[in-house]
Amino acid sequence: MNNLIEIRWHGRGGQGAKTASLLLADAAFNTGKYIQGFPEYGPERMGAPITAYNRISDKPITVHSNIYNPDYVVVVDDTLLESVDVTAGLKETGAIVINTTKEGEEVRKFLKGYTGNVYAIDARKISEEALGRYFPNTPMLAAIIKVAGIMSDEALLKDMEGSFKHKFAKKPEVIEGNMKALELALKQVKKI
Amino acid sequence: MGIRERLSGNEAVAVAMRQINPDVVAAFPITPSTEIPQYFSTFVANGQVDTEFVAVESEHSAMSACIGAEAAGSRAMTATSANGLSLMWEMIYIASSLRLPIILNLVNRAVSGPLNIHNDHSDAMGVRDAGWIMLFSENNQEAYDNTLMAHRIAEHPKVKLPLMVCQDGFITSHSIENIELLEDDKVKEFVGEYHPEHYLLNKKEPIAIGPLDLQAYLFEHKAQQAEAMNNAKEVIAEVAADFEKLTGRKYSFFEEYKLDDAEIAIVCMNSTAGTTKAVVDKLREQGVKAGLLKIRMFRPFPAEEVAKSLEHLKAVAVLDKSDSLNGMGGALFEDVTSGMYVSGKSVPTINYVYGIGGRDTKETDIEKVYTDLAEIAKSGKAENPYRYLGLRREGE
Numbered sequence: 001m002n003n004l005i006e007i008r009w010h011g012r013g014g015q016g017a018k019t020a021s022l023l024l025a026d027a028a029f030n031t032g033k034y035i036q037g038f039p040e041y042g043p044e045r046m047g048a049p050i051t052a053y054n055r056i057s058d059k060p061i062t063v064h065s066n067i068y069n070p071d072y073v074v075v076v077d078d079t080l081l082e083s084v085d086v087t088a089g090l091k092e093t094g095a096i097v098i099n100t101t102k103e104g105e106e107v108r109k110f111l112k113g114y115t116g117n118v119y120a121i122d123a124r125k126i127s128e129e130a131l132g133r134y135f136p137n138t139p140m141l142a143a144i145i146k147v148a149g150i151m152s153d154e155a156l157l158k159d160m161e162g163s164f165k166h167k168f169a170k171k172p173e174v175i176e177g178n179m180k181a182l183e184l185a186l187k188q189v190k191k192i
Numbered sequence: 193m194g195i196r197e198r199l200s201g202n203e204a205v206a207v208a209m210r211q212i213n214p215d216v217v218a219a220f221p222i223t224p225s226t227e228i229p230q231y232f233s234t235f236v237a238n239g240q241v242d243t244e245f246v247a248v249e250s251e252h253s254a255m256s257a258c259i260g261a262e263a264a265g266s267r268a269m270t271a272t273s274a275n276g277l278s279l280m281w282e283m284i285y286i287a288s289s290l291r292l293p294i295i296l297n298l299v300n301r302a303v304s305g306p307l308n309i310h311n312d313h314s315d316a317m318g319v320r321d322a323g324w325i326m327l328f329s330e331n332n333q334e335a336y337d338n339t340l341m342a343h344r345i346a347e348h349p350k351v352k353l354p355l356m357v358c359q360d361g362f363i364t365s366h367s368i369e370n371i372e373l374l375e376d377d378k379v380k381e382f383v384g385e386y387h388p389e390h391y392l393l394n395k396k397e398p399i400a401i402g403p404l405d406l407q408a409y410l411f412e413h414k415a416q417q418a419e420a421m422n423n424a425k426e427v428i429a430e431v432a433a434d435f436e437k438l439t440g441r442k443y444s445f446f447e448e449y450k451l452d453d454a455e456i457a458i459v460c461m462n463s464t465a466g467t468t469k470a471v472v473d474k475l476r477e478q479g480v481k482a483g484l485l486k487i488r489m490f491r492p493f494p495a496e497e498v499a500k501s502l503e504h505l506k507a508v509a510v511l512d513k514s515d516s517l518n519g520m521g522g523a524l525f526e527d528v529t530s531g532m533y534v535s536g537k538s539v540p541t542i543n544y545v546y547g548i549g550g551r552d553t554k555e556t557d558i559e560k561v562y563t564d565l566a567e568i569a570k571s572g573k574a575e576n577p578y579r580y581l582g583l584r585r586e587g588e
Contacts, residue, residue: 025368029198038367041310060370062466064331064363065554 003059005148006067009052010086011076013045016137020076021052023141023163024150028056030159031151036061049084056150074144075099076123076136081110092116097143097189099123099136104192119147121189130181131174138178142185153186194372194439201364204332204371205271205297205357206231208339210241211379214295215266218246218257220276223309224361225299228271251276255283255294262292263401265391267343270294273361274301274315281319287354288323289417290402293346294354296324297339300462300513301361302549310550311361313461313513316490317523323417325355325424326491328461333371334488335359337441340374343383344431350423358490360463362550374439382438421492428489445494447486448501450476454483456565457502459528460511461487464546464553471558482562487524495531502528503537506569509561511581515545521578540574546581557582 007024011017018039025037036055042048053067071094075086078100090096095117100107107118123139131138145156160182164175199207206228209217217236219229229245236245244261248254251272258268272280277298287294302308303315316326325345329335338357346355359365374382390399405413425445432443447465450472451457458468465486475482485501502508510529512522520526525543532539544561547553561581568574 022368025198029370034370035198036367036369038362041362041366062330062469063555064360064367064463064466066552068554 004055004057004061005072005150006070007054007056007072007074007144007148008067008070008090009054009074009076010080010084011050011052011137012080013048013050015076016135017050017074017076018052020074020137020141021054023137023160024054024144025056026163027141027145027156027159028054028150031155033057034059034061040066049080070094072097072144072148074140076140078102078107081107085112087111087114090114090116095119095147097121097140097147099140101125107192117147118192119143119189120192121185123185126181126184126188130184131177135181138181139185142182143189146186146189156186157182194374197371197373198368199332199371200227200366200368201329201332201335201359202227202299202366203231204336205339205359206235207373208336208379209269210235211374211376212267212269212340212343212383213241213380214243214269216244216246216258216261216268217270218248218254218261218268219270219272220248220251220254222251222273222276224301224311224365225271225273225276225297227365228297228299251279252283255280255287258294259283259287259290259292262287262294263290263391264393265388267386268294269296271297271299273299274303277315277319278303284319284322284324286402289413291352291417291420292354293343293352295339295342295346296354296356297335298356298358299361299365300358308549309361311363311513312548312550313358314515316356316358317514317516319356320491320523323353323421324491325351325353325421325428326489327355327357328488328490329357329359329364330463330465330486331364332359332367332369333441335364336371336373337435337439337443338488340379340382341431341435341443343386344434345424345427347386347388348427349389351420351427353417353420353424358462363463372439378438382434425489425492425494443488445487445489445497446501447484447488449484449486451483451485451501453481455481455506456508456562456569457483457485457505458509458511458558458561458565459485459487459498459502459524460513461490461524462513464511464513464558467553467555468558471555471562474555475559475562480562480566490524493527493531495527496535498528499531499535499537502532502539505539506572507565507574508539508541509544509565510541511544511546511561513547515548540568540572542568542574542577542579544579544581551582553582
């Protein structure tokens with residue numbers, strides 16, 4: 001793991017990209033790292049494109065700007081591929097993780113010649129199977145943690161169980177489903 | 193020692209307020225400071241504080257309620273941003289002239305119009321001559337620490353002035369970052385109890401506060417306010433020394449970052465100072481002698497100390513996150529250059545107005561400033577001192 005990892009999230013309002021970036025910050029914080037998690041606030045409304053960011057480092061982080069050359073990009077909704085320049089500034093040594101059922105060229109044609117690694121995950125299928133509803137952020141969180149090597153699968157599952165118990169204190173019935181979504185996502189994220 | 197946590201800037205301030213447990217909090221919500229009273233009201237509802245929380249109908253009333261509470265002899269706090277501060281404006285002056293040590297957390301945002309909810313410093317600059325002590329914070333940690341030090345400074349018998357702690361809206365107020373918190377009992381002991389000398393609810397000393405004050409006295413009262421602001425410097429230093437003993441975290445009037453042997457330097461406030469530090473580190477690796485002076489104490493302004501700290505430089509850039517629209521430069525630029533001139537120090541100095549309305553300030557923007565400074569250092573000439581940074585020109 002590099003000393004500083006920068007991640008950019010693309011999602012649509014209501015899909016939980018901001019929450020996922022905050023949960024990622026939490027998870028990395030719990031491994032002893034210095035972290036930043038922040039959304040780019042605009043005129044939010046359900047369905048509008050939104051951006052969120054993470055910085056994760058072994059050293060204190062002083063930069064307070066948006067991220068322009070991320071190591072990783074997470075796309076929570078593949079309909080954004082047509083309208084948002086998701087690979088802008090993305091390092092070729094990094095990777096992009098996309099919630100999609102599309103394969104190979106079908107995805108790559110939107111990535112403007114990006115030559116780095118591309119990962120896909122069907123977060124809808126996982127979420128509907130594990131939770132019975134479409135909340136893509138939990139599978140995407142597991143996928144980026146795995147792809148970026150932020151922590152081991154075991155450490156993630158142990159840590160997130162604690163986070164979910166805290167976050168869903170008032171609706172404990174969703175904890176099991178979220179844990180299952182994490183497990184499935186860790187298994188199913190694949191390089192395309 | 194200390195508690196390792198991760199909090200947003202707003203959460204950090206709300207936690208500080210919980211630990212301080214003031215008698216009264218009166219607030220009206222406005223982006224991006226809304227979360228401060230929101231989190232605090234949860235602490236009230238949960239019984240974690242015994243504060244009287246007044247959910248007022250406007251910011252004018254929020255400051256009025258704080259004035260009433262402080263005049264009665266209690267501790268009062270509030271939080272606001274931008275137009276909320278504008279609506280308080282009448283009462284902001286009354287708070288300071290009545291010598292009431294109210295603590296306000298100002299989460300900096302652009303003042304309308306047109307409507308913009310994002311960060312710049314135009315709200316703070318609008319009250320820079322209102323007689324409030326103003327401390328600026330680079331990140332969540334500094335916003336928390338400045339809030340913990342606030343009452344000791346403001347309530348000191350030689351000061352008795354209101355104090356505002358500033359931090360950048362969204363950039364730090366809504367960013368989750370690492371922070372080291374103090375234990376509740378240590379905060380309680382550090383902040384101490386408030387025993388005002390004069391107050392309305394003291395039945396042994398019936399007094400009036402804020403009556404008519406015409407030609408015979410107002411001038412003298414204003415001079416006393418000015419004297420209190422001068423005294424604040426020494427008290428701010430004393431409180432910071434005690435705070436350092438407690439936490440190991442050192443706070444001065446301003447922070448000098450790699451400035452000792454620097455040839456070129458930036459002067460700025462709040463979160464941009466953090467981005468500038470990262471750029472200074474990069475430039476130092478390339479052999480460029482770059483430095484930073486980050487203002488923490490903006491009111492009272494440490495003019496002499498700043499001038500002394502900058503006198504060895506070959507070129508200086510002052511960054512203002514607010515345009516004074518006066519044809520000559522931003523407020524911080526005026527303060528720094530005026531301090532230099534009066535102290536007889538002459539260093540080529542330029543001004544950049546930047547980051548207006550939340551325009552993101554990138555590392556490459558800061559690098560550009562140092563590139564300009566290197567040229568000025570070489571030529572010794574600071575032409576066109578009133579400049580913009582990050583402004584889009586036609587076609588961009």
